[in-house]
Amino acid sequence: MAPVDLAQNTLDGLMIGSSYALLAIGFTLIFGVMRRLNLAYGPTIMAGVYLGTAAFISFGAPSLVVLAIVIIGASLVGLYVERLCFRPFGEAARTASMVASFALWMQIEEAAMHMLPQHMNPFPPLLAAPPLEIGPLMLRADHLIMLAATLLLAGAVTYLLARTKLGLAIRAVIDQPRAAAIVGIHVERIMMLTFVLASAIGGFAGFLIAATDAQVTAMMGMWATTKGLVAMMLGGLGSVRGAIAGGLLLGVLEAHAQWFLGPQVRDMVAWGLLFVILAFWPGGLMGAKALDRTMAVGRRV
Amino acid sequence: MDTYVITVLSNIGMISFVALSAYILLLSGQISFGQQAYFGIGAYTAGIATVMWQWPIAVALVLGALAASAAAGLVGLATLRLSGIYFAMATLAFAEIMRIAAELFVYRREIGGIETGPDGIDGFRDIRYFFANDISPFQSCLIVYALLAAVLASLFIVERTRGGRLLRQVGEDPLLAEVQGIDVMRVRMAAALSAGAVAGLGGGLYAHLMTYVEPRSFDIMLGVHALAYGLIGGLGTALGPLLGVLIDIGLLESTRIFRGYRMIVFGGLVAVLLIVRPRGLLDEVAINRIRQALRRRRRAGG
Amino acid sequence: MLDVQDIVTAYGKIEALKGVSLAAAEGRITCLLGPNGAGKTTLMYSIAGVLKPRRGAIRLGGVDITGQSPSAIVARGLALVPENRLVFPQMTVAENLEAGAYQRRDAAEVAVDIERMYARFPRLKERRTQLAGTLSGGEQQMLAVARALMSRPRILLMDEPSLGLAPLIVEEIFRIVGELNKDGVTIFLVEQNVHMALKVAHHFYLMEQGRVTFSGEPGKLAEDEVIQRAYLGTSRQASSHKTG
Numbered sequence: 148m149a150p151v152d153l154a155q156n157t158l159d160g161l162m163i164g165s166s167y168a169l170l171a172i173g174f175t176l177i178f179g180v181m182r183r184l185n186l187a188y189g190p191t192i193m194a195g196v197y198l199g200t201a202a203f204i205s206f207g208a209p210s211l212v213v214l215a216i217v218i219i220g221a222s223l224v225g226l227y228v229e230r231l232c233f234r235p236f237g238e239a240a241r242t243a244s245m246v247a248s249f250a251l252w253m254q255i256e257e258a259a260m261h262m263l264p265q266h267m268n269p270f271p272p273l274l275a276a277p278p279l280e281i282g283p284l285m286l287r288a289d290h291l292i293m294l295a296a297t298l299l300l301a302g303a304v305t306y307l308l309a310r311t312k313l314g315l316a317i318r319a320v321i322d323q324p325r326a327a328a329i330v331g332i333h334v335e336r337i338m339m340l341t342f343v344l345a346s347a348i349g350g351f352a353g354f355l356i357a358a359t360d361a362q363v364t365a366m367m368g369m370w371a372t373t374k375g376l377v378a379m380m381l382g383g384l385g386s387v388r389g390a391i392a393g394g395l396l397l398g399v400l401e402a403h404a405q406w407f408l409g410p411q412v413r414d415m416v417a418w419g420l421l422f423v424i425l426a427f428w429p430g431g432l433m434g435a436k437a438l439d440r441t442m443a444v445g446r447r448v
Numbered sequence: 449m450d451t452y453v454i455t456v457l458s459n460i461g462m463i464s465f466v467a468l469s470a471y472i473l474l475l476s477g478q479i480s481f482g483q484q485a486y487f488g489i490g491a492y493t494a495g496i497a498t499v500m501w502q503w504p505i506a507v508a509l510v511l512g513a514l515a516a517s518a519a520a521g522l523v524g525l526a527t528l529r530l531s532g533i534y535f536a537m538a539t540l541a542f543a544e545i546m547r548i549a550a551e552l553f554v555y556r557r558e559i560g561g562i563e564t565g566p567d568g569i570d571g572f573r574d575i576r577y578f579f580a581n582d583i584s585p586f587q588s589c590l591i592v593y594a595l596l597a598a599v600l601a602s603l604f605i606v607e608r609t610r611g612g613r614l615l616r617q618v619g620e621d622p623l624l625a626e627v628q629g630i631d632v633m634r635v636r637m638a639a640a641l642s643a644g645a646v647a648g649l650g651g652g653l654y655a656h657l658m659t660y661v662e663p664r665s666f667d668i669m670l671g672v673h674a675l676a677y678g679l680i681g682g683l684g685t686a687l688g689p690l691l692g693v694l695i696d697i698g699l700l701e702s703t704r705i706f707r708g709y710r711m712i713v714f715g716g717l718v719a720v721l722l723i724v725r726p727r728g729l730l731d732e733v734a735i736n737r738i739r740q741a742l743r744r745r746r747r748a749g750g
Numbered sequence: 751m752l753d754v755q756d757i758v759t760a761y762g763k764i765e766a767l768k769g770v771s772l773a774a775a776e777g778r779i780t781c782l783l784g785p786n787g788a789g790k791t792t793l794m795y796s797i798a799g800v801l802k803p804r805r806g807a808i809r810l811g812g813v814d815i816t817g818q819s820p821s822a823i824v825a826r827g828l829a830l831v832p833e834n835r836l837v838f839p840q841m842t843v844a845e846n847l848e849a850g851a852y853q854r855r856d857a858a859e860v861a862v863d864i865e866r867m868y869a870r871f872p873r874l875k876e877r878r879t880q881l882a883g884t885l886s887g888g889e890q891q892m893l894a895v896a897r898a899l900m901s902r903p904r905i906l907l908m909d910e911p912s913l914g915l916a917p918l919i920v921e922e923i924f925r926i927v928g929e930l931n932k933d934g935v936t937i938f939l940v941e942q943n944v945h946m947a948l949k950v951a952h953h954f955y956l957m958e959q960g961r962v963t964f965s966g967e968p969g970k971l972a973e974d975e976v977i978q979r980a981y982l983g984t985s986r987q988a989s990s991h992k993t994g
Binding site: 178184186231232235236240242243244245247249250251252253254255256257260261281369373376377380384411412414415417418421422423425434 | 711
C-alpha cells in the first residue's frame with residue numbers, strides 16, 4: 148500500500164474517529180458515575196437528532212437552531228432515562244437498570260420512528276464546500292470542522308473535570324462515591340447532572356455526524372450505541388482520555404480495514420479487536436487501573 | 449387450530465430457548481448480550497445438515513446444539529474469567545463477529561437440481577425439511593414444545609440438585625463460593641456449555657420452522673431481548689423467562705392492540721416493572737412464597 | 751453537642767443497632783469501644799447520614815439531623831473520617847483536601863486552610879501532587895483526617911483511625927487527636943486500640959451487639975476489663991470463649 152493511501156486512510160479514520168470519541172466520552176461519563184451501561188444512550192442521541200431534523204424539515208430551521216434543539220432534546224430525553232432507569236435502582240439491582248435502559252431504547256426508537264417514519268431524512272449540512280487538497284491528500288472541509296469541534300469539546304470536558312468544582316465533584320463520585328457523600332457532595336444531584344451532560348455531549352456528536360452526512364437514518368441509535376461502546380472499551384473503562392484515544396483508534400482501524408478488506412469486514416475488525424483485548428487485556432488502552440475498580444462492580448448481577 | 453395462533457405459539461416456543469439460554473447464564477452471575485450467536489450457529493448448522501447433507505432432523509438438531517455448545521465453550525475459555533460489563537461486552541463482540549461472518553458465509557450446492565445453501569447476507573433459504581416430510585405447522589409446533597418441555601424438565605431437575613445450588617451460589621457471590629471451595633470456573637463453564645446447547649437447539653428449530661434465516665435475525669436486539677425476558681418474567685424459576693416471552697410476543701405483538709406503539713408501551717412497562725421488581729415477576733421471593741403456599745395446601749389437604 | 755437517642759438501624763431484616771443512646775459533649779473527646787460486629791461503624795454511618803435509622807433521633811447542637819442526607823449533615827458542621835480511610839484514590843492529595851472543603855464558598859480561606867494542613871501534616875505536603883491511592887496506610891489516614899478538617903467541622907467523627915497502622919503512626923494519630931481537641935474540636939472516636947483510646951478520652955462507651963453496655967470515665971472500669979469486653983464481649987461471653 149502506498150504511503151499516500153496510508154496517510155489518507157489514517158486521516159479519514161481520525162475524522163470519523165473523532166465522532167466515535169465524543170460518543171465514547173458520553174458513555175464513559177455515565178458509566179463512571181453510575182457503574183452501569185446506559186443502553187439507551189444511542190437512542191437518546193437519535194431522539195435529539197430527530198427532533199432537530201423535524202424542525203429542519205417542518206420549519207426550515209437554520210443550522211444553529213437545529214443544533215440547539217438537538218442538544219436540548221438529547222438532554223431532556225437523557226433526563227427521562229435517568230429518572231426511570233438509574234435513579235430508582237440501587238447497588239444491588241444493576242442488571243435490572245441496564246435492562247430497563249434497554250427497554251427505553253426500544254421505546255425511544257419507536258417514538259422517533261413515529262416522529263419521522265422515513266428511513267432516511269435530510270439534515271442541514273455542515274458546510275457546502277469543495278474538499279481541500281493538501282498535497283496528495285484529500286480532506287473534506289466539513290470533516291475537518293468536525294474534528295476541530297470534537298477536539299474543542301473534548302478539551303472543554305477535560306477542563307471541566309480537571310479544573311472546576313463541578314468536575315471535582317464528578318470525579319469524586321466516579322472515584323469513591325461513599326467518600327464523596329461524606330465530604331458533603333450531593334451524590335444524586337451530581338449523577339443526574341453528569342447524565343444530562345453526557346446526553347448533551349452525545350447530542351452534539353449526533354449533530355456533527357448528521358451534518359457531515361447531510362442525512363439521518365433510522366439506524367442511528369444502534370450505530371451510536373455500538374460505536375460508542377466499542378470505543379469506550381478500547382480506551383479502557385472510566386477514563387475520558389481513554390475514551391478519546393479509543394474513539395480515534397477505532398476510527399483509524401476501521402478506515403484501514405475498509406481499505407484492505409472491504410466495507411463488510413470493517414465492522415468485524417472493531418468487534419474482533421475488542422474481543423481480543425477483552426480476552427487478554429481487559430483494561431483496554433489505559434491499563435488495569437480502571438479494571439481493578441470496576442471488577443468490584445461485577446459482583447452481584 | 450387457527451394457523452395464526454399456531455405461528456404465535458411456535459414463535460413463543462422457539463424464542464423461549466434463547467431466553468432460557470440467557471437465564472442460565474444470569475443464574476451463574478454473568479450477563480450475556482450474545483446468546484443470539486449460539487441460536488444462529490444452531491440454526492445454520494441444523495439447516496446445512498438437513499438441506500445440504502440430507503441428514504434426518506433429529507440428527508441435525510443435535511448437531512446444531514452441539515456446535516453451538518462447542519462454540520460457547522471456546523468463547524468461555526477466553527471470557528469466563530471476566531465479569532460484569534467486560535463479560536457482557538465480550539459476548540456481544542463475539543455475537544457480532546458471528547453475525548458479520550454469516551454475512552460473508554457462502555456455501556452453495558446443487559441439491560435436486562436447485563442451488564441452495566447459505567448465501568451470505570441474503571441468508572439461508574429453503575430449509576424445507578418439515579414441508580418435504582409432510583410435517584404440518586401444528587406438528588412442528590408440538591415438536592418445539594416437546595423439546596422445550598424436555599429442556600424445562602432438565603432445568604427443574606438441576607435446580608433441585610446440588611448443581612442448581614452451586615450455580616446460584618456462584619451467581620450470588622463468586623468470591624464467597626471460591627472461598628468455600630467451589631470451582632467457580634467449572635460451574636461457569638458448565639453453565640456456558642448448557643446455555644449454548646439450549647440456544648443451539650432452539651436455533652435449529654427456528655431454522656426449520658421459519659424455512660429461512662438470515663444474519664439479521666441474530667442481531668443484538670435478539671440478544672438483549674433474551675436477557676430482558678428473564679429479568680421481566682423473573683429469575684426465581686425457569687418458567688420466568690417463558691413468562692417474559694409470553695408477555696412480549698404472546699400478549700403484545702400478537703394481540704395487535706398496540707400496533708405501532710408496542711415498544712413504547714412495552715418499554716415503559718418493563719422499566720416501571722423493574723423498579724418494583726428488579727429480579728422480575730417470578731423472582732426468588734415470589735417463588736418461595738408460592739412454594740410455601742403450595743406446601744401449606746398440601747399439608748391441609750392430606 | 752451530639753445526642754443520639756435509641757437509634758435502631760437495620761440491614762434488611764437484620765438489626766445492627768438495637769436502640770443505641772449516647773452523647774458526645776462539646777469540646778471533649780468521647781470514645782466508643784467494642785468488638786467487631788458490635789455495630790460501631792453502622793452507628794457512625796447512621797450519624798453521618800450515609801445510613802438511615804429506622805427509629806430514634808440524632809441531634810447535633812440541638813438540631814434534629816436524623817435521616818438527613820450526608821451533605822445536609824456536613825453543612826451542619828459534622829465531618830467523618832471513615833473506617834478504612836476512603837480517600838479518593840485517583841485524585842491527588844491536594845484534590846482530596848479540596849474535596850473536603852467542597853461545601854465552603856470562601857476560596858481564599860480554603861487555600862489558607864490547605865497550607866495549615868500541610869504545616870500540620872508535613873508528609874502530605876511532600877506528596878501533594880501524588881495520587882492518594884499510592885500513599886501508605888498512615889499517610890492515607892493523615893489525609894483522611896486532614897480532608898475532614900477542611901470543612902472546619904464543629905464535631906469530628908473518627909472511625910477506627912488506628913486500624914492497620916504501625917504503633918509509631920498510631921501514637922502520632924492520637925497526638926493529633928489531642929491537639930485538635932485542644933484547639934476546640936469536639937471529637938467522637940471509635941477505636942479498637944483500647945489503651946490509646948482510654949489515654950485521650952474524657953468519656954467512653956462500650957458497645958456490644960448493637961447496644962451500649964457501659965458508659966463512664968476512664969478509670970471507672972479497670973483497663974483489663976475494658977480490653978476484654980472491647981475484644982471479646984462481656985465477661986460472661988468471654989469466659990465461654992476462653993481457650994486457656
